Amino acid sequence: MSHHVLLIGGHGKVSQLLTPLLLSRSWNVTSVIRTADQKPTIEALGKNQPGKLDVLISSVADVKTESDAKQIIERVKPDWVVWSAGAGGKGGASNTIAVDHDAAIAFTKASIHTPSVKKFLTVSYLSSRRGKPSWWSDSDWETAQKTNNEILPTYYKAKVAADEVLTVLSRERLEKEARDGVPEKELFAGISLRPGGLTEEKAGGVKVGKIGVGAKTSRHTTAHAIVAALETGFKGWLDVIDGDEDPKTAIQKLADQRIDTSEEENWEAAKERVSKL
Template sequence: MSQNILLIGGHGKVSQLLTPLLLAKSWNVTSMIRSPDQKVTIERLGQGQPGKLNVLVNSVEDVKNEADAKKILDQVKPDWVVWSAGAGGHGGAPRTLAIDRDAAIAFTKASIHNPSIKKFLTVSYLSSRRNKPSWWSEKDWQYAQKVNNEVLPTYYKAKLAADEVLTVLAKERLDEETKKGVKETERFCGISLRPGSLTDEKAGGVSMGKIGCEGKVSRETVAYAVVSVLETEEARGWFDMLDGEEDVRESVKRCVKDGVDCVEDEDLGDMKKNIADL
C-alpha cells in the first residue's frame, strides 16, 4: 500500500541516500529542506522512481513549538514521519538545541497527537540513554560517557530529550489505542533508530539489537534500515545498530519477532519527569 511520508532534513547525507529507497517502494515522499538552493539536488533523487517526490522548502529552525509543526503536518498530510534533521555541529550549542531538541520535540508531539499519522521514526544515535544497559560492558559504558559528556555534550542532551519525549508519548498513544481495541497492525509505531558512528562506506550487513556501543555503521546501511523498520509491521521502540554480518531486513524482523527493544533498562517514570517541562 502506498504511504505518504514526510522526510524532515531531506538534504542530509542519510536522507539523500534514503529518498530513492522510499520512492522505489512506490511510497510518496515530501522532502523538507531548509533552502531553495537545495531543491535541484533533491529533485534529481526522484527521477525514474515509481513513488512521487515533493520538495517542501521550510527550515526546521523556524519550527519553535508544536503548533508550528502542526501547520506543516496539516499541509503535507503524511501517514508516516521520518526525522533525519540536525544542526550537524554548526551554529554552536543554541542551534543544536533549537534543531535537535526543540524542533524535533515539536514534530514528535504534533505527529503523535495527529491520529492519521501512524509511524514516527527518528534517527538518533547509539549512546543516547541515561542508564547503562545490562548487555553493555564497563568499557562500553565508559566510551558512551566520554562521547556524551566530553565530545558531544549538547548534542547528547538534545537527542536524549527528543528520544524520551518520543518514548513516553508513543507509549501513551499505543496504550490508549490498545484500550480502544485498535487492531495491532494499525496501532502507532514510535521508532528510535540508533546507529553508531556514521561512515560513507557502501551498505552492508548489520548487528542490531542488544549490542555494544563502540563501532561504526555506514550511512547507506542506516538508510536501508529506515526502510526495513518502516515496512516491518509492529516495529516500534529503540533499534541499536552497527555494521555487522546480518542482512538488514532479516535483522529488523528478528528484533520485532523476539520483542527486542533497546529502551530496556531505561526508567519510564524518570523519563516522564524529565520531559514534563519540555
C-alpha cells in the same frame, strides 16, 4: 500499500540515500529542506522513480512549538514521518538546541498527537541513553560517557530528551489505542533508530539488538535499516551497526521477539521530565 512519508532534513547525507529507497517502493515522499538552492539536488533523487517526490522549503530551526510542526503536518498530510534532521555542529550550541531539541521534540509531539500519522521514526545514535544497560561493558559505558559529556554534550542532551519524548508519548498513544480496540497491525509505531559512528562505506549487512558502543554504521546501511524498520512494523529503540545479517530479516526478528533496547531506562523519571517540556 502506498505511503506518504514526510522526511524532515531531506538534504542530509542519510536522507539523500534514503529518498530513492522510499520512492522505489512506490511510496510518496515530501522532503523538507532548508534552502531553495538545495532543491535541484533533491529533485534529482526522484527521477525515474515510481513514487512521487515533493520538496518543501522550510527551515526546521524556525519550528519552535508543537503547533508550528502541526501546521506542516496538516499541510503535507503524511501517514509516516521520518526525522533525519540535525544541526550537524553548525551554528554552535544555540542551533543544536533549536534543531536537535526544540524542533525535534515539536515534530515528535505533533506527529504522535496526529491520529493519521501511524509511524514516527527518528534517527538518533547508540549512546543516547541515560543509564548503563546490562549488555554494555564498563568500557562501553566509559566510551558513551566520554562522547556524551565531553565531545558532544549539547547534542547528547538534545537527543536523549527527544528520544524520551518519543518513547513516553508513543507508549501513551499505544495504551490508548489498545484500550480503544485498535487492531495490532494498525497500532502506532514510534521508532528511535540508533546507528553507531556513521561512515561512507557501501551498504551491507547489520548487527542489531543489544549491542555495545564504539562500532560503526555506514550511512548507506542506515538508510536501508530505516526502510526495514518502517516495513517490518518495529516499535521502540533499534540499535544498529554494520554486520552480517540482512537488514529486513534482522529487524523483523527483533520486531517478532519484541526486543526494544529502551527497556532498562528509568521511564518513571523520564515521564516526569517529559511532562515539563
